[in-house]
Amino acid sequence: MNFDLNNEQRDFRSVIHRFMENEVRPKAHHTDETHEFNWDATRKMADLGLKGLQAPMEYGGAEMDTISATIATEELAWACGSTSLAISAHNCLGIGPIVDFGTDAQKEKWLPLLTSKEGKLGGIMLTEPGAGSDLRNVKTKAQLRGNEWVINGSKMWATNASIAECMTVLCRTNDNKGDEGSHALSHIIVPMDTPGVLIGPPEKKMGLNGSPTHAVTFDNAHVPADNLLGERGAGLPQTLATLTKGRISIGSLALGLAQAAYDASMQYAKERKTMGKPIGEHQAVAFMLADMATEVQAARHMLYWAAWLKDEGRPYAKEAGMAKLLATDISEKTCRNAIQIHGGFGYSREFDVERFYRDTRLMSIGEGTSEILRMVIGRHLMKD
Helix, strand or coil, X not given: CCCCCCHHHHHHHHHHHHHHHHHHHHHHHHHHHHCCCCHHHHXXXXXXXXXXXXXXXXXXXXXXXXXXXXXXXXXXXXXXXXXXXXXXXXXXXXXXXXXXXXXXXXXXXXXXXXXXXXXXXXXXXXXXXXXXXXXXXCCCEEEEECCXXXXXXXXXXXXXXXXXXXXXXXXXXXXXXXXXXXXCEEEEEEECCCCCEEECCCCCCCCCCCCCEEEEEEEEEEEEHHHEECCCCCHHHHHHHHHHHHHHHHHHHHHHHHHHHHHHHHHHHHHCEECCEEHHHCHHHHHHHHHHHHHXXXXXXXXXXXXXXXXXXXXXXXXXXXXXXXXXXXXXXXXXXXXXXXXXXXXXXXXXXXXXXXXXXXXXXXXXXXXXXXXXXXXXXHHC
């Protein structure tokens, strides 16, 4: 059993950390306050492989192992939660399904663009007003007419919709009325400049303000029949496989925010003095710091374990759920305690810990709520 990163992974972490420290973190407050996506840093990320973390090299990707991709997401979230969410959604939910289920022609068309400096981002549209955790209730419909799909319906919480080249859309493609079965849904790649694709205004969110999220309406949007991703009727299993991988990524994002909150707390605990000594030497604060350090490291090990299982080709759905559940719970606790350590300053928007707390709140909702994950984990346990 070896808990060390290999030399390549350690070097990669060092390079990525320096990039994030110089190009992303200094703009994180501005990104949150202005709601402006950080395109300057994102374009530079292409040179480091961050716009195609696990896409094949032949299509411009970096073809990284999952542990390295986890490191990248963690470091990016340490620098800026908003930018990290957009890039995570781009890699896992945008590029991932095309890599996993796309035809050679689809890969050749979309992957080089999505991984390039010039290209925008990708993403996925699953959630609807009446279909969140219950994806079998998806109502957005795609009808095959000749050599085109005609799409009508609406989606919610579409991350990257306004900054995307294309999005993978989960649609009902079975023409049999009343068929609510698992073979009624399919994924279709939709270019975001398609006539009839109407992007709503950015959602007003609690946090992650620099990562644009929108409602999207499809009003007779026509896309080529060849844009069907994988087999017709395979949308639900494709979605579940994509979300399983995404849980490692969202857990890593939560981990990065927790690490940032811990780092800020340690620095403040050494600088701030009360009663003649740094507050970190008072037991109440020291205990919180000890819990932070212990729990953040535990989350990291669990995430890396799930990533390692995936790279080994072994079953990892249960472990990915467990890792995300733990990491998101720990991140919320860590960010909460970071505000507590900062006292009144922690409640001010001028201090980063306030932003960390707002940003991490989404992590226990996206890619499976903590409640749904407990159900998923429980089902796996009963099968073991």
